[in-house]
Amino acid sequence: MAEYNPVTPEIISRLTQIIGPKNITTDPEKLEQYSHDEESDTQYHKMPEVVLFPENTEQVAEIMKVADQELIPVVARGAGTGLACAAVPIYGGIVLSFEKMNRILEVNAENMYMIVEPGVRTDDIQAAAAKAGLFYAGDPCSGDSCFIGGNVATNAGGNRAVKYGTTRDQVYAIKMVTAQGEIVDLGGRLAKNSTGYNLEQLIIGSEGTLGLITEITLKLAPQPQEVIDLLGIFPDVDSAIGIVPKLIRAGITPTSVEFMDNDTVKSVEHFLNEKLPHSERGHYVIIQVEGINETDLEDKSVFIDELCNSNGAIEVLVGDPAKVWKWRKAYLEASRHESLIMAKEDLVVPVDHIPAVMRVVTALNAKYGVQTRVASHAGDGNVHLNILKGKTPDAEWEQTLYDYQHELYKAVYKMGGKLSGEHGIGLKRKKLMHEFTHPVELKMMQAIKKALDPKLLLNPGKIFDVK
Ligand SMILES: Cc1cc2nc3c(=O)[nH]c(=O)nc-3n(C[C@H](O)[C@H](O)[C@H](O)COP(=O)(O)OP(=O)(O)OC[C@H]3O[C@@H](n4cnc5c(N)ncnc54)[C@H](O)[C@@H]3O)c2cc1C
Incomplete structure (x- = not known):
């Protein structure tokens, strides 16, 4: 692991010249919130030496040049809603918060794309798309708080990934700053592209270890015409979860298929202090499906109802979306409450x-x-x-x-599975990553890290170790 230098008063003064005194803090009280993400176990918390709030790509590049010259680690930070301790500055140094780069730069309804800075909240992106009569498909359960930059850096999934894919499927292009402080545009607003390596997709999901994402061009879609949320309630795990492959095979491509086991239903019921249907023994499957018109939606709903019943459902309800998604989204807080x-x-x-x-x-x-x-x-x-x-x-x-x-x-x-479907590896899963990843695959990842960030300045100590 590289040796890093402390952030001296002289370095603080150079950084202040780049971003101005209002965009920098070393106040311990203010630094505290940047010492952790959503992980509550304090053994994973670590204070940065300084937090910077750049306002544009050029400032990010100048900061990175100072870090490169002075050997200071730099940890990018979105909203800090991560669950893998990926945004924790384990070697101190600089936390570079994107909260002031929060502008929607362009919504192009005719060509169905949007250009944004990384600090825009995901829900605000969905709202801006809807205002233009369009739809942004990325939908992590933390959408009311997380940033789009964090979504891209972790390749966030969410509730609509069954139909629309994860965040990487929503991205045309990114602008990023390299470990040496260069600015580069990767990808393009193209339907296809075989021009060399697919670098924007390499950066997506790299958890701030390969580059700092400062602008994102997102794909927009037509708004779904008709949507319904069905709640299938089952007497046991096998019958509930057993409908998932059957649903997928049926070819109706639901938008979401979410499962909550009965212990979780009870946990959410207790946390929200609200009676949930059949909570005494019900395991829930929430199925959201879209239709091109009312008849199409009706046909799909009838099909799903029959499928659930033939699999032993206690009841299939048309869910009030405000309620069923509140129950689903309360899962983490309800567990934490316990x-x-x-x-x-x-x-x-x-x-x-x-x-x-x-x-x-x-x-x-x-x-x-x-x-x-x-x-x-x-x-x-x-x-x-x-x-x-x-x-x-x-x-x-x-x-x-x-x-x-x-x-x-x-x-x-x-079974052919992996450690993380959407939260990333960060710090918390690093040991397991070393144990369960094929050594050659790990070597390839380490070689990429060393090639793009030879001084190991970008979010060091995350995903895997590099010698
Ligand atoms: C209640 C709750 C529900 C959640 N539901 C989901 C879900 O449904 N699906 C899902 O995928 N996740 C979910 N998460 C996890 C989390 O919200 C996501 O991982 C989210 O994408 C993190 O975004 P953030 O802005 O908070 O990033 P942070 O936590 O601040 O950072 C995450 C990682 O991204 C890097 N990073 C951030 N911004 C940049 C940038 N501009 N350039 C380079 N690197 C950057 C950081 O260094 C870090 O490695 C949930 C979390 C909570 C608390």
């Missing part, structure tokens, strides 16, 4: 292995005597599994979690 310390797994398997992975989870819970809460983007094969520490003593917790995760990921990798 146990402040928990492991937030984000595993992904081929969709047809979703029932099998749920059986592994049930068996591991019994073996290790732990409780989990599950809310899954089931239509993408992506399972969010909160393993609650609860009352497990500290000394036992680390070992139990280690053993649980190793058995879990051995099974997941055997």
Whole structure:
């Protein structure tokens, strides 16, 4: 690992000249909020030496040149809603917050694209698209707080990925600043492109380790004509989760297929202090589907209703979207309410292995005597599994979690799955990344990092270690 220099008063003065005194802070009280993301376990928190709030790409480039000359690590930060400790400055140095680069630069309705700075909230992007009569498909559950730059840097998924894909599928092009402070445009507003390596897609999902994204050109889509949310309630995990591959195979391409197991339904019910239907034994599958007109939507709804019933559903309800999505989105807070310390797994398997992975989870819970809460983007094969520490003593917790995760990921990798479907590796999954990634694949990733950032300045110590 590289040796870094401290941020001296002389360096602070050079940085202040670049961005002005109102855009820099070393005040410990203000630095604190940049020492962590959504992870509440303080062992993963680390204070930066300085936080910078650049207002444009040129300032980002000048900052990066200073960091390059002075050997200072730079950690990009969006809204800090990440769940993998990816935005934590583990070597101190500079946190570069994009919160002041928050302008929507262009909405082009005729050609269906939008150009934005990285600090725009995802919900604001959806609202701006809707105002122009269009649709931005990216839809992470944290949309009311996360930034589009963070979404691109983590390749965020979300609720509509079954139909529209993840954030990488919504991006035409990015502007970025390299580790040496150069500015480059990658990608283009093109329907196809075979011009060399696909570098914008390499940067997307690289968690701030390869470059600083300062502008994004997003794809927009026509607004869906008709949308319905159905809530299938099932008596057991197998029948609930068993409908997922059947739905996908049926060819109706739902927008969302979300699963919450009964323990999670009860957890959300308790947290929101609100009666949820059939909460005493129901496992939920929320299915959102779009239609080109009312008849099409009706046909699809009838088909899904019959499919759920033939799979043993207790009841299939037409969900009030405001309610069902509130229940789904309360999952993380409800789990945290039960146990402040928990492991937030984000595993992904081929969709047809979703029932099998749920059986592994049930068996591991019994073996290790732990409780989990599950809310899954089931239509993408992506399972969010909160393993609650609860009352497990500290000394036992680390070992139990280690053993649980190793058995879990051995099974997941055997099924052709991976560690993270959408939250990224960050710091929290780094050890598992080293253990479960093929050594040649890891070597290729490390070679890319070293080629683009030889001084290891950009978000060092994340995803994997580099010697
Ligand atoms: C309640 C809740 C629900 C969530 N639901 C989802 C979900 O449905 N789907 C999902 O995918 N995630 C979800 N998340 C996780 C999180 O919101 C996403 O990972 C989100 O994309 C992070 O965006 P952010 O702006 O908060 O980024 P941050 O947490 O600030 O940063 C995340 C990573 O991106 C890097 N980064 C940020 N901006 C830039 C930039 N401009 N250039 C280069 N690197 C950058 C950081 O260095 C860091 O590595 C959820 C989180 C919460 C708390």
